[in-house]
Amino acid sequence: MKNIKRIACTLPLAVLLASTQAHAEPTLYLGMNGGTMERLYADKVLPAFEKANNVKVVIVPGTSSDILAKVQASKDNPQMHVMFLDDGIMYRAIAMGLCDTLQPSPALAELPAKAKIKEQAAAVSLGVTGLAYNARLFKEKGWAPPTSWMDMADSRYKDKLVFQSLASSTFGLHGFLMFNRLQGGSETNVEPGFTAWPKTVGPNVLEYIASSAKISEMVQTDEAALFPLTPTQVTALKMRGVPVEYAQPKEGAVVLNVAECVIAKNNQSELAQKLAAYLLSAEAQAPALEEGDQIPSNPTTPTSARTHAPVAEMAKYLETAVSLDWDQINQQRPAWNSRWSRSIER
Structure with missing residues (x-):
């Protein structure tokens, strides 16, 4: 026994650590939004x-x-295994070769076509960007709820429209591109939107904000009357007592899903694929719905008396929702951002 102990004590530290790690549980790293979503998961x-x-x-x-930048920086030796990205940014990740093909699974097969992004990614939660408004202020002014993306140009909202910056927010990009479409433009031609904005929507904008974090405060002080937002975020604000309501534009809201992919070249590919499949399952999406109001991408996810209505409403919104051409957008977005900063937010 003494000899065995003596041999163990003379083993190199690296060998002892390797032996310990061999019996330790493996670790997977999942990149995703922090805060409420992180705690929920x-x-x-x-x-x-x-x-x-x-x-x-x-x-x-x-x-x-942030997540995309971290994965890109270590693409040859990934430090993460699975990542969640907004759908538009997921298209960029796929184009960069950062995502493996998702392996077939029962959960993946259950998803609708609109929840899949090529062969490499799939939505874990569904959403859309539409318009939201300050319900208290609208009632006080006697204004009817907004019905169109063009309502952003209505002069009654002068200095009452809060708009997220095109350069930093998907909501802002969605709002601009829908306005651009109504001016006759498309994802390959944003000239109509940039030309019309300064004389139509621009005069109504009180402030261009980097993210939606300020909206709660600006609604409660009645600075903000109208702004692009998702139904899920509206629900979250209402639960905090903020007087907001969601309005579905007649031209359609814009699809905004949170998608996942398995990171290419990761060192736990089999386990990472298993995690990805699990996150698409009703088993995983049920608690995300009930505890965090994340609208499930898997249609077999059960709902409760409280969550049935939001899920049904999202399904209705998605029937007419607009899917943008993200491959075209991502090619041109740096130039758009530069022009936006130079000519709109100057």
Whole structure:
């Protein structure tokens, strides 16, 4: 026994660590939004997968742009295994070769076509960008709820429209591109939108904001009357007592899904594919819906008395929702951002 102990004590530290790690549970790193979403997944969604597969899933928090930048920086030796990105940014990730093809699974097969992005990614939650408004202010002024993206140009909202910056927000980009379409433009031609904006929507804008974080405060002080937003975010604000309502534009809202992909060249490809499949399942999406109001992409996800209506409403919104040409957008967006900063937000 003494000889065995003596041999163990003389083993190199690296060998001892390797032996310990061989018996330790593997770790997967999942890149996704921080804050509320991070806590929701850490507390309610991931524990069942971790227990069933004897694995630890560590969330790497950040915006979609942050996560994409981190994965791109380590693309030859990825530090993450699976990532969540807004659908537009996911198209960029796929074009960069950062995503593996999703392996077939029962959960993937259950998703509708609109929830899939090529062969590499799929939505974990569904959403749309439409218009939201300050319900208290609208009632006080006797204004009818907005019905069109062109309402952003209505003079009654002078200095009452809050618009997210095109350069930093998907909401702002959606709002601009829908306005551009109504001016006769398209994802390949934004000249009509840029030409018309300064004389139509521009005079109504009180402030161009970097993200939607300021909207709650600006509604409560009645600075903001109208702004692009998602039904899910409107629900979250209403639960905090903020007087907002969602309005579906007659031209259609814009599809805004949160999608996942398995990161290419990761060192746990089989487990990463297994995690990705789990996150598309009704088992994973049910707690995300009930505890975090994340609208499920898997249509077999059960609903409760509280969540049935929001899920049904989203299905209705998606019937007429506009899907943008993200391959075209991502090619031109840097130039648009530069022009926007130079001519709109100057």
